[in-house]
Amino acid sequence: MRTHLQTNLDQYSTQAQAYLDSPVHAQGPDLARAQALVAQAIPASGQALDVGCGAGHLSFALAPHLSHVVALDPSPPMLATVQQAARARGMHHIEAVPSSAERLPFPDASFELVCSRYSAHHWTGLAQALKEMRRVLKPGGHLLMIDVQGEEDALVDSHLQAIELLRDRSHVRNRTVSQWRALLADAGFANVVHESWPVHIDFSSWVTRMRTPASRVAMIREVQSDAPREVQEALAIEADGSFTFTTGLFWAQANV
Numbered sequence: 011m012r013t014h015l016q017t018n019l020d021q022y023s024t025q026a027q028a029y030l031d032s033p034v035h036a037q038g039p040d041l042a043r044a045q046a047l048v049a050q051a052i053p054a055s056g057q058a059l060d061v062g063c064g065a066g067h068l069s070f071a072l073a074p075h076l077s078h079v080v081a082l083d084p085s086p087p088m089l090a091t092v093q094q095a096a097r098a099r100g101m102h103h104i105e106a107v108p109s110s111a112e113r114l115p116f117p118d119a120s121f122e123l124v125c126s127r128y129s130a131h132h133w134t135g136l137a138q139a140l141k142e143m144r145r146v147l148k149p150g151g152h153l154l155m156i157d158v159q160g161e162e163d164a165l166v167d168s169h170l171q172a173i174e175l176l177r178d179r180s181h182v183r184n185r186t187v188s189q190w191r192a193l194l195a196d197a198g199f200a201n202v203v204h205e206s207w208p209v210h211i212d213f214s215s216w217v218t219r220m221r222t223p224a225s226r227v228a229m230i231r232e233v234q235s236d237a238p239r240e241v242q243e244a245l246a247i248e249a250d251g252s253f254t255f256t257t258g259l260f261w262a263q264a265n266v
């Protein structure tokens with residue numbers, strides 16, 4: 011039986027190019043907002059760590075504002091893609107490092123910024139990972155977390171998590187805003203700012219990017235079409251299965 015990390019590596023290791031090309035990952039108002047927050051709060055000499063960097067879109071967005079960016083991911087093909095794409099963009103100050111969020115291979119107080127985008131919903135040890143992120147931040151350093159938000163309404167949330175898991179076996183959980191606030195406080199973060207945006211998901215490219223088997227695609231469509239009206243409305247489910255989720259951004263500071 012495979013561990014969750016092995017499942018994750020199976021899911022992502024053949025999909026690095028698809029994630030580099032994915033419009034959901036390459037674009038989005040969250041990237042522009044992340045750039046503005048970093049430009050205003052982090053000095054140009056700042057060192058950053060991007061945890062669960064995937065194909066590297068957050069690293070690429072922030073690198074022009076920073077002196078060094080460590081792009082960290084457990085998937086070697088993702089890291090190879092980041093290195094190649096960074097070189098193509100002339101971003102020679104992006105360094106790819108293999109590891110997982112739950113154990114960061116850096117001394118205490120190494121970075122001015124620790125960030126992560128669309129990755130935390132895969133982590134089995136989110137509370138431990140946030141403590142690690144706090145440990146490697148310099149006192150007063152900033153944390154930027156971006157991820158799909160869980161729904162505070164339990165019925166809508168159950169449907170969202172069900173279709174996410176059917177599409178991607180490496181899905182763990184989209185956390186709600188209240189869960190994020192509790193986790194951040196517990197890990198030693200303060201001055202938390204939260205923003206969010208609706209993100210339209212095109213069903214066909216969403217399942218193709220993850221190579222979801224046809225049998226599971228059919229199950230997702232069944233869950234969607236059987237969903238009660240309040241779920242269909244909250245997730246704006248369309249006739250072809252396309253729907254809308256919410257992306258949340260949390261900007262916080264390491265307690266001093």
Ligand SMILES: C[S@@+](CC[C@H](N)C(=O)[O-])C[C@H]1O[C@@H](n2cnc3c(N)ncnc32)[C@H](O)[C@@H]1O
Nearest residue numbers: 022035062063064067068085110111127129132
């Ligand atoms: C959707 S991709 C990330 C997208 C990317 N950050 C961006 O901005 O486009 C999710 C990534 O999380 C990584 N991942 C999964 N489990 C992880 C863990 N425990 N620690 C760190 N990264 C993890 C996967 O290998 C995958 O590359």
